Amino acid sequence: MATPSEEMKKQITWRRFEDGENEWDDWGDKIFLEDTSYKCPTYINRTPPCQGGCPSGHDIRGWLAIVREQEKPSEGMEWEQYAFERAVEANPFPSMMGRVCPAPCQDGCNRNEVEDFVGINAVEQYIGDTAIEKGFKFTPGADTGKKVAVIGGGPAGMAAAFQLRKMGHAVTVFEKDPELGGMMRYGIPNYRIPRDKLQAEIQRIVDMGVEIRAGVKVGSDVPVADIEKEHDAVLWALGCQNGRDLPVDGWVGTPNCVSGVAFLKAFNEGRMKVTADKVVCIGGGDTSIDVISVARRLGTNSTAGNPEDVVLDTSMNQDDALAEGAAPADATLTSLFTKDKMFAAQHEIHDALHEGCEILDGVMPLEVIVGDDGRATGLKVCDCTMDGMTPIPTEGTERTLEADLIVSAIGQSADMEGLEEMANDKNLMDADKFYQVPGREGHFVAGDIIRPHLLTTAIGQASIACESIDAYLTKKELAKRPKVDVHHFDLLDKLKEAHLEPEAFDSSEGDMRGTSDAKYAVHNYEDRSHQEVIPANDLFLGHFSFTPRLLRSEDVPTADEVLHHFKERMNSLNQEQAQEEAKRCMSCGMCFECDNCIVFCPQDAVFRVKKAESTTGRYVDTDYNKCIGCHVCTDVCPTGYIQMGLGE
CATH class of the missing domain: 3.50.50.60 (FAD/NAD(P)-binding domain)
Structure with a gap:
């Protein structure tokens, strides 16, 4: 029976090998038949791309495993605190970063190859907000x-x-x-x-x-x-x-030309209650989006005087009564790049447009138009195309945007x-x-x-x-930084935490070459996380069913509602949602206890470690007396944790 086409769109399936792929790619590999190979499973810990792409080096895979209650905390500790403690090893601001980080981790998430990235920011916000609510301390x-x-x-x-x-x-x-x-x-x-x-x-x-x-x-x-x-x-x-000046004629010395940093600081300090009637901001990043969104929320009041005064004079504090009589302001952003290539987060761009801001993309500033009183009256612009980071003006598209306040949000100094x-x-x-x-x-x-x-x-x-x-x-020599410089999961630390650390080694007893039965070492495990980030093609994507991402709800005001709307826009997931979203993590490069290798091993060589001796990274083991090197366990491992090695 054929699968309906609509069902095929919803249920994505993957196969590690296509029909006809029954020959080894390399002639030299043919000399090894599966049942006579010297290769046996080795458990390889590698860094997932979410963590590899995180500038703070979060153990994202680790705290997602804790949230979904796959990795267990020490006795007497609730999982919320354990997830918090794992998250803050790298970043003590999970509540803040869960809200405003542009999330390069999500861009690199291997789940993008299935349907959509894991909502890492959303789960991080839940961890941070829960920690505040429960009063967790350092x-x-x-x-x-x-x-x-x-x-x-x-x-x-x-x-x-x-x-x-x-x-x-x-x-x-x-x-x-x-x-x-x-x-x-x-x-x-x-x-x-x-x-x-x-x-x-x-x-x-x-x-x-x-x-x-x-x-x-x-x-x-x-x-x-x-x-x-x-x-x-x-x-x-x-x-x-400090902000950067706009590098066009007429900017320097013009009083109502200010930086985005100064504009936002005046607002965030509570000094600026209203802004100009027509605000034009030049940028394309999150700061420029914040400028125009703030302008829409503040509104304008004709009795407030020159709009730049409160921005430039840090001792000035506008009267609250100005806000009560405010009317909506026009806020326009110009960006060299088109909306799909702007540096601002896409959801921030969407929200700004929904709030009634205007975004002119593919537009470059040419000149500040200065009136007889020395103040800017407009910004001359034209359309442009981008050659890398260099704008190329389009002749014949020049025009002037009226402005009472021009804001440069092109960088910081x-x-x-x-x-x-x-x-x-x-x-x-x-x-x-x-x-x-x-x-x-x-x-x-x-x-x-x-x-x-x-x-x-x-x-x-x-x-x-x-x-x-x-x-x-402490007078220690600085060690070479690892190639993948993040907060790594350490199996030995995890074993110690679970009271499963290896026994002390006594060189006077036993075979010093080691055996698979010896208790003084961690066997058939290799930590490559300091050198390698695991790609999607090393996973068995066919294991993962189509599971849409759980989105945080947002309270984004419309253009008619935005005036004086200072309520938080991004709502947190609840506990059930956070745990469900964490379950979408594919645990790239680390066992997440799916049992595939045990179920599919034709020799019953792969087995679960005894419950009292099991922990993260030590859920399964291999009996090498039974293993024939068929590599089925590698093929069906969703996370890429198993590789055929030993002897290479």
Whole structure:
């Protein structure tokens, strides 16, 4: 009976071998018949592409396995806390990153080859929100007597404070702004990052015993020499909270031409209650989307005066009454790239359009039109095509967009005032591969001050920098970083956690060449996760049925509802949904206990490890006295955990 065509669209099936593929590809392989091969199953741990693509190096596969309750916590610990503790090994902000990270992990997810990626961000948000709700805390390490100064209280600085306190080092964070959070607080609107949850995740780090000196700018308020005298090491996590000028005529010196960073900071500090009647923003990334979305929410009030005043004067605070009388504002974004190639997340672009913003894609700015009073009245633009990162103007398409406020959201720059001797020719800071500052012993660096990038990139750099700081403080030699530099699953650590660690080896007893019965070693297991990321073609995709992704619901206002709509847009999954979504993870490169190898082994050579001796990565084993090397177990292993080896 033929399968209906509509059913074929829904139920995707895969075969490892096509009809007629009954010959080995290579003539040399023909000399080995399956039943006389020396090869037997070896269990190979490799890094999944989600983790390999995550700049903070999350053990994503690990905490998804915990959420779906396949990997069990220690006795007496609830799975929510265990998932939280696994997630924050890399990133202490799961609630924040689950909301705003652009998720390169999801782009690389092997599940894309079946139907759709796993909703990693959605599950991470659930983990983070649940941890706040249940009051999970961090535990500092034993005191080492060493003190580290962290300059900057943004994502890199606070992530570093967390990692350093886990190591037992005392930490003082110097932050020039009155509150911690950096770009998470001052650069992202509250309807994307709820301030109560941001504060909870920051406070959890502070509660580890981190000293905070807010409102202090190192280099002007405090000399660098004093920092060096009082601390054993210094981590520079300054961030980049200045915007970049638009490189067109008429921009410099025009008062109502401002940066996206300054615009959003005025809003996030609560100083800006209304904005201009016509806002034009140049960009294409998430910051530019935030600018136009904020403009639509604030609206405009003709009695507010010049719109740029509150942006440029950090002491100015608009009256709340202005918001009460606000009318909708026009907000337009111009992007060099077409919408499908813009750097902003696609759902952010969709939401902005739904809220009544206008996005002119494939458009380049040419000139700021300045009126007789010295203020900008419009932005001259034209259509363009892109040659790599270079826009090519289309002749005859020039026109002027009316504007009362023009915002440049084309990138960020650093404030190195008072620290000029540490700045490179890009007014940023140099770093070596260990995130040390070249030529300055005891100084380390992480985050946007190296190169502006993602929040999760800053968090990942902070983690590596802290390992370098710890090695410096404890006088250890810096080890070579692994090719796949992430937070790896360690089978020995898991065995110790489960009280299944190998026995001590006594060289005076037994066969020193080792046997499969010896208890002093972990047998037929190889950890290649430091060198290899497992691709989709090493999985048996036919095991996975078509399972649509569970989407988080969103409260996105329409163009008529957006004025003063500051409620969070992204809703969290509930527990059942989070667990169901976690079950879609294919556990690439690690056994997820499906029993395929046991069921299909024709020799009954593959068997389950005894329940009392089983844990993650040690669910099955092979009796090599029965194995004939037929490689069926490899063919049917969905996760690519089994490879034919031993002897190669």
